Amino acid sequence: MRRVSQQEFIDWADSYLRGELSGEERFQFESHCAEQPEHAALFEQHKTFVNQIKQVDARIHFKDNLRLAAKKQRIQHSDKKPVKIVSLLDRLKWNAAVAAAIAIVSVFSTLWLTGYYSNLRKTTSDYSALRRDMNNVKRNVNAHNAAIKNINDKKVSAEPMHFGATGFMITKDGYVVTNYHVITGADSVHLQNHKGQSFKAEIIFTNPEKDLAILHIQDSSFKSLKTLPYTFKRKDSDLGEDIYTIGFPRDEAVYGQGYLSSSTGYAGDTLAYQISIPVNPGNSGGPVLDREGNVIGIISGKQKGIDGAAFAIKTKALLETLNSIPADSLRGNIVLNNRNMLNNLPRTDQIKKLQDYIYIVKVY
Numbered sequence: 001m002r003r004v005s006q007q008e009f010i011d012w013a014d015s016y017l018r019g020e021l022s023g024e025e026r027f028q029f030e031s032h033c034a035e036q037p038e039h040a041a042l043f044e045q046h047k048t049f050v051n052q053i054k055q056v057d058a059r060i061h062f063k064d065n066l067r068l069a070a071k072k073q074r075i076q077h078s079d080k081k082p083v084k085i086v087s088l089l090d091r092l093k094w095n096a097a098v099a100a101a102i103a104i105v106s107v108f109s110t111l112w113l114t115g116y117y118s119n120l121r122k123t124t125s126d127y128s129a130l131r132r133d134m135n136n137v138k139r140n141v142n143a144h145n146a147a148i149k150n151i152n153d154k155k156v157s158a159e160p161m162h163f164g165a166t167g168f169m170i171t172k173d174g175y176v177v178t179n180y181h182v183i184t185g186a187d188s189v190h191l192q193n194h195k196g197q198s199f200k201a202e203i204i205f206t207n208p209e210k211d212l213a214i215l216h217i218q219d220s221s222f223k224s225l226k227t228l229p230y231t232f233k234r235k236d237s238d239l240g241e242d243i244y245t246i247g248f249p250r251d252e253a254v255y256g257q258g259y260l261s262s263s264t265g266y267a268g269d270t271l272a273y274q275i276s277i278p279v280n281p282g283n284s285g286g287p288v289l290d291r292e293g294n295v296i297g298i299i300s301g302k303q304k305g306i307d308g309a310a311f312a313i314k315t316k317a318l319l320e321t322l323n324s325i326p327a328d329s330l331r332g333n334i335v336l337n338n339r340n341m342l343n344n345l346p347r348t349d350q351i352k353k354l355q356d357y358i359y360i361v362k363v364y
Contacts (some may be wrong), residue, residue, distance in 0.1 A: 003270060003271065004039070009043075013042075013046050013047070014046075164360050164361060164362050165283075166178065166247040166283060166285040166286035166299070166358065167182075167215065167358075167359050168286065168287045168295075168357055168359065169225070170214075170228075170232075171228070171334055171335060171336065172224050172225045172227055172228055173332065174222060174224070175215070176191060176217065176359060177213070177214055177285070178361050179300055180208050181211055183203055183213045183361070188200065188364045189201045189215060189363055190362045191215070191217060191360070191361060192359060193355075194253055194355045194356070197221070198362070199217045201216060201217050201219075202216050204216045204329055205324075205326075207321045207324070210318075210320075210321055211300050212321045214321065214322070214325065215361075216331050218331075225357065227339070229341040229354065230295050230340060230341075230342055230354070230357075231294050231336075232315045232336055233294040233295065236263060236316075239260055239261070240260065240261075241259060241290055242290070242291045243260055243275060243277070243290055244256060244277075244347070245277055245279070245286050245288050245299060246286060246351065246354055247283035248282045253355060253358065255351060256278060258275055258276040259275070260273055261273075261275060262274035265312075266303065271313060272297070272311050272312060272313050273297050273311065273312045274309060275310050276309070279310045283299050284299060284301070285298060285300075286298070286299045287299075287354075289342075289354075291347075292340065292344075293341075293342025295315055296312070297312030297314050297315060298313045299311075300312060322334055341353065342354075
């Protein structure tokens with residue numbers, strides 16, 4: 001079954017609670033909850049919320065009926081002790097209002113304490129995409145604009161405006177993957193290898209949901225490389241597995257080593273891993289490899305305030321993205337390497353072979 005977003009699940013749960021699903025659809029929903037504990041917990045919270053809202057609505061409806069009945073009583077017995085009727089109505093109105101207020105406070109307190117709102121809220125407060133500080137870009141833009149205004153002044157020179165991240169090749173003929181959040185809003189993208197050579201790249205395809213972007217080098221100075229030394233692992237890796245990454249948190253390659261700490265990513269994302277590797281801005285889009293040299297993921301972000309809690313998109317999400325690219329968007333077929341040449345090599349030799357295939361992604 002395809003991955004169900006949180007909003008889709010809430011809509012599905014509402015249909016289930018309203019009895020709008022067929023017998024088979026109800027069975028599918030119940031099976032999904034049994035297989036997805038986080039969705040089962042969310043369903044119980046949502047069901048409680050709906051029931052409490054119904055109770056509040058029933059109290060309000062009861063109050064309206066009392067008001068209507070009291071009005072009829074005043075009309076029918078306008079000459080018989082109207083004071084007592086009004087007094088009784090006032091007491092009932094007050095009791096109903098208090099009950100409704102208590103119910104509403106109870107509902108929203110329950111939702112707050114159970115984390116319902118935090119689950120529905122976008123996870124930007126704790127999850128941080130690993131992109132460069134945009135304030136640097138703003139400063140460079142201002143400098144660039146100043147240089148344009150003083151173009152005749154030979155003393156004025158503008159810094160190139162860019163921020164950097166990491167990308168790596170998925171084919172030897174110039175296809176590269178990085179994160180979507182790295183290139184979104186870019187006017188142009190360049191890829192620089194560890195030798196200092198820079199190549200212009202074109203954005204071929206983006207998948208914002210999976211935070212992936214596929215680039216293709218469009219530069220006459222680029223020559224196809226030798227066959228990639230690594231392969232892309234299609235199955236999930238095991239907890240505790242030794243992993244490493246190479247990226248560009250600065251203008252030279254930096255190696256990081258750690259282990260796979262969870263089979264799911266932030267907030268239970270099944271298309272990502274949690275990894276225990278210190279990462280910094282610029283690591284975004286870097287490959288995560290196992291000890292045998294298989295690419296198992298692509299670094300995408302980290303959890304704020306927790307050192308070493310980073311996240312990597314699984315390679316199966318990359319493969320799904322590649323399969324969804326329209327044929328007319330491609331510059332030739334994407335053919336993935338199926339022969340691993342890093343297996344059984346010492347780590348230092350693996351890194352030497354990898355460096356030609358990993359790039360600084362410079363966004364302008």
